[in-house]
Amino acid sequence: MTRYNAFALLSHALTGKKWPLAWRSPAPKASYDIVIVGGGGHGLATAHYLAKNHGITNVAVIEKSYIGSGNVGRNTTLVRSNYQMPGNTEFFEHSLKLWEGLSHDLNYNVMLSQRGQIVLAHGPVQLDVLARKGNTMRLNGIDAELLDRGQVQKLIPYCGFSPESRWPIYGALLQRRAGTARHDAVAWGYARSASEAGIDIIENCEVTGFVRDGDAVIGVETTRGRILAARTGIAVAGHSSQVAALAGLKLPVESHILQAFVSEPIKPLVDHVISFGAELFYISQSDKGGLVFGGHIDGFNTYTQRGQLPKVQTVMECLVALIPAAARLRLLRHWGGIQDMTPDGSPFICATPLPNLYLNGGWCYQGFKATPASGTTYARLLATGQDHPLAAHFQLDRTMRGDGLDEYGLGNWTWKQ
Amino acid sequence: MKGFKRLPSGGRIDRAKAISFTLDGKAKQGFAGDTLASALLAGGGGVVGRSFKYHRPRGVMTAGPEEPNALFTLGSGATQEPNIPGTQAELLEGLAARTQNGWPSVGFDVMAINQRFAKLLTAGFYYKTFMGPRKRSWMLYEPFIRKAAGLGEASADPDPARYDTRRAFTEVLVVGSGPAGLAAALAAARAGARVILAEQDSDLGGSLLSEPVGSAGDAWRATAIAELAALPQVTLMTRTTVQGLYDGNTLGLLERRDHLSPDPAKGQARQVFTTLTAQRIVFATGAIERPLVFADNDRPGVMLASSALAYLQRYAVAPSGPALVVTNNDSAYRTAHAFKAAGLQVVVADTRATVDAALTAGLEVETAARLVGVSGAHGVTAARLARADGSFLRALPSTLVAVSGGWSPAVHLTSHTGIKPRWDAATACFLPGGFAATHAACGAVMGQFALGQAIAAGFTAGRDAAAALGHAGNSGALAAPDIQSFGAAGEPLWRMPNPRHRKAFLDFQNDVSDKDVAQAFDEGYRSVEHLKRYTTLGMGTDQGKTSNINALAIMAGLRDVTIPEAGTTTFRPPYTPTAIGALAGRAVGKHFRPIRRSPLHQWQEANGGVFIEAGPWLRCWYYTWAGDSAASAYIKEMELVRRNVGVSDVSYLGKIDVQGPDAPEFLNRVYVNGFAKLPVGKARYGVMLNDDAVALDDGTTTRLSENRFFMTTTTAQAGEVMSWLEFLLETAWPELRVQVTSITDAWGGMAVSGPNARKALELTFPGRDLSSAALPYMGVLEFAVEGVPIRLIRLSFSGELAYEVYTPADYTQDLWEHLLAAAAPLGIKPYGLEALASLRIEKGHVAGLDLDHRNTLDDIGLGKMAGKEKDYIGRAMRFRPKLQAPERWSLVGLELLDAGQKLRGGSILFPQGAELKGHGHGWITSVTWSIELNKYIALALYDGGLKHAGEEIVCAYPLLNETVRAKVVSPHFIDQEGKRLHV
């Protein structure tokens, strides 16, 4: 493979030599050891780690559109490991550690920017909630700092500290290792690496059914023909229910739209990731200069990738409440992604009741940061049929056992998670 | 030489009104009716900006919102506004504009050195480098990249301007006021429909504004506008951009009012955002001209042909030297003829071999010509033409190269709801891909480029829209003006030969050239979406209005597929960048969200109450009589309650009236404990679960009569509980004869607590028997004082002898004042939320974080309350194994063992001797100083719960590097037998 580095860049510039394909686009073969349905972050990461960690390369990633067309290519790119529930803390920290080496691992700059995330508290009770989380993080070897109002003001003086603020800023939890990464590069970098290892990435190919041998799943039907596989892994995020239904399965998942927003590009203004505490709202500035931000899901089942106008306005209100200077900045574009929301806000990386069919889904707001850990753990499950210990909690039957993972304590409604 | 000049006469500017403005601090002049761009062109034009990546000199390229180059920062300080296209900035007195992206100036920009490294800075170069040598190396490079990127600079100070939002409805919305839109609005309005005509420009007329003032075309426009303005059912909105189409025929409209110098102190909004629902929508949004792709096509002086026409006719701005019009279609002849008529020197180069003689009449035209280069770095001086085979044709001195690569209909809005545009081979355009039944489009957006065609289509669309709404009025007829009409028929050739491989730009703002597209193709970023994301094509402030189609045509060529096979990227709102403040409107500062206030709020405000935000409520946190901070005041307030008597506002509690013959059965179902047999005149504490067995809420419910109950809920969950009860009655148990009504607002309440509580009430209600016999614990008395109803319920949150006294909200303050006065001899005083919460911790009542949405009835130590024989919401799910596991956490009390230290909420708990690592065995949910125990105490959830009573544990708070020791005790720190309640 042509290594990417400054030298290669220079030599291509001087010689005018063409760059090779980042990933191949082969025709699907009749059968593979493993077929992964969904060319989003998780599907592609799983492919990469199957090759890298398990030496399995007779693998196809089947994507109905272009790779990265799903949520990996439309999310607000927040990467962090501030989780407090056992099962979540370790998983997301594992992920963050993998993020820290990802550009090198992939030889593709995913621009992990560990600029720090500031989660604001607007009262003493909120600060206690954050303290519990921060203390848990520290006890798990994860960096976290509790800030008082003065310390927060030093970091982000342009935020709403005036007495006019409806909910004054009281303090914050800071994770310095948290930050952002370049979303598309994650999809492309994983794809390039997997492709290089011999894995087939098959775009514009929709899975329309499963090939069955009794209960067992032995392959997929696609718009480009039947493809057999010893093991099949679903990783289709917002379309989890749709694809599972093709196998007759019902999931604890509902599909909701989350909107995202970008402002016109400006010179650096917001140097951290900031999460507002009065309502769900988070913001960072992309390297290109746009403020990238979002709020809560619109709040009702939908597969349309476009949001409702009142929600747009709610999010703008939060932005101005947090950063009053932003009023004069202009919104450049807003879009939506279909999120796989679960009733406890946590995902699934597990076997399904059907032999040889595996599930990765239910990511809610947190699938981007989870991508590397999801990939490693799902790859292990698909390679060995065994749960990875770090993902052992993410089972379909956990709610039946009373072992739900409601990280934010929001209750059993997908639209409130 | 200056490239442009102002003509001595003509145009739609008001020469009587000179306007002064500054550019980079230098004084300049223009006229009312100018835009910043036209004024700068009138002053000579030239370089007005530098490009994003290569810092190439750029000039004004368009006359509309599609402008990619001429971006300015307007104003300074708190009102500084970056990235405003000069074509969109009306020239206002005192306007202070600054150029962007050039240092020390856009004329001489040191970063232009980037052009030398252009070959290194190709598409996506940053994905291939900046990774080493160490893992975190990107963090060293990133600040430089960030600084280099970003266009203008934003202010960090709060925007002092005011914005407003509104909601509106209409029968017919017409978007765009060109000939098609005017015709549509006229037809619909004449038929009797309620019409809104929205136009982004400061003036109505669209492309008709480029007809000479006083001409037949202009007269047609004026007549149409006059007729519309006179019709009462028509609202004309100028400076109003329709920014997005959303579900339910709803659109977002942004109106700009800067030209009125709005004064925020007078409430005047700078911009107003309207959410409009229209029963019918007619899109008459016109089309945006496409540039041509040729060597150095970004030089100042290269301009869209229709924009050159607009500058001439609207602003009386013309090139100071000869003009060259280069086109592949008919529409640019309108520009050429106008130039000719204005006495300007013009040559037309047409890519086509043959052109209709009617078009070329009187013009100097080169057919089958190709534009292969321009000279002049800071302003075009000459252009070179070649023949189709590449051979030299001629060189022409030119200060303006007006180009037309055809038209891209403005299909943005019609695409916002997910309808992909459709390629029309006849016009070589993407047209709207389809419509909802209530939508129509007309004019250039439909590829109807000939004037008569556009007017006829607009008229039909307007008339049909009105008819569909049942308006039977006669629309009459509308003749097109009698002027020469130019269509846009042409050939799909956009890319000129580029033998010397010079830069030929597609996306001017983001510096994406045809070579970048080729590179993206080589690397496999071939889908239009990958192309966009990899090269950033179309991702700038102009959203690719001039670039997308050219780029995708080139990609289609490389992929050897047709243009429709390659497809477009997704159109998303807003159509043009929209001030965030306008979308937020007046929901800023204190008005961000509403404030909820108790009926005692005003009294508290006037009497030393200090407030804290609690959800929407402002709750009285503590009173200054007790101290000047919550931390000091609450202890005095607690002492008052434990030793004497205090009164606290409990109006914040949710209150629900439950009525009907089946009310007892209903309550019996929603509460885990029994309510069916609650006697009249008695109150009972109850807990409700969600279906998943997690505790939803707790509170007391009082049976006022056989069929009527008075329920209270926690403040936080009041809304949830109300909706939940309504949900159950309307969806699960529709047969139950029960009505629930929120009366939270109807009644105010106060808790009178302390050993002297009865005395205080006896002083307040003299003559009333309040003895335990008359009003036992958990009893209720209802009576009236001066005709005012009083509801007195004997129950306690603090653990002391206590009563809740309710009275209708308008009387609450009087009762409160009366009580304070009557019981003054006892020394009664008010106490606030902090003390209330601390008292209940001592008593071991769960609230707040003890009751988050993860805890079950058993977790909070109340499992025994649940009825054994009856069913209740949440029962089935309560018995899931993990929830019943013996090692599951449950409520305990903690007493601090290390004197001089503190217990803190959010601490993680460990058994003594355990390694302080991992998730611990529990956490602290609430903490207070106990005045009875004289130490810090806490409520906590601890694995195994009270099985560990008496054990010493460690509370870790690594965020402050603290660990303290505590003892596990019963959560009921005081009066476990409840003696005080029963005195």
Place this chain on the structure above:
Amino acid sequence: MLRIPCPWCGERDYNEFRYGGDADKVRPPFGKPAVEGADLKAWHDQVFVFDNPKGPHKEYWQHVQGCRHWLVLERNTATNQVLQAWPAREFALARVKP
């Protein structure tokens, strides 16, 4: 903007309403079963498992900034097109009666 036809108040903006989830699911009967745990699976699926269709979907909404009544809305989740609405109580009663 999704516009919801409230059977009582008429068509209104969706954000006057509170969402209440899938209305096609029928709650298991109220009443303690003879054996504790016999209805656990039914309740679990009621709360935690969804059809989540891409297409017509019946769902609960409450008109909280209006008449406060619950309604059942049928809406196409692929397009957000509103298909039909019923008062929730009528919908529930019709479901009880065969």
Place this chain on the structure above:
Amino acid sequence: MFERRSALAGALHAGPGGPLTIGEVRGWTLWQVTAQPGAEAAMMSSLVAQVGALPDKVGLATQGNGRTLMLVGPAQYLLSGGPVTVSDAEGAVVELTHARTRLYVEGPDAAEVLSRGAPLDFHDSAFPLGAFAQTGIHHTPVLIYRVGAARYEIDALRTFALTLWHWLEDACLPFGFGVK
């Protein structure tokens, strides 16, 4: 000892002056009357006996026997002017007099002011004189009643009334208003 105290007590300061007038309406009473399931017809006939004809359409208020009646849901009425008696089996009566604060806005731009908060079509064809609607302004539920050609009354929840009053003052600012 008891006098009714408004949620807006002390908050009604003279405005800057202008074509709009805003203020509080006092001295009214309000009940909600709802039939129990199955007893709709019985309750309605007992209401007819007490107040005369009932409105049959949500959105238009009727007057009768000194009372104003609004149909707001299935056999559910808001009643002002005086209470009614309904048996427990027939329906539920709840007094809401103290639960609401009534504001008004009057003047040529009154409907435009309301449009800056309420998502309703105030055009004559959609919201004629005598029309009312329950909706929301600034996140709080309200009932808006058109009582004059250019006069609207707004029933707000009492605990939100002051916030809504501040909202109304602010909304009226660009038009100019006085307070009465």
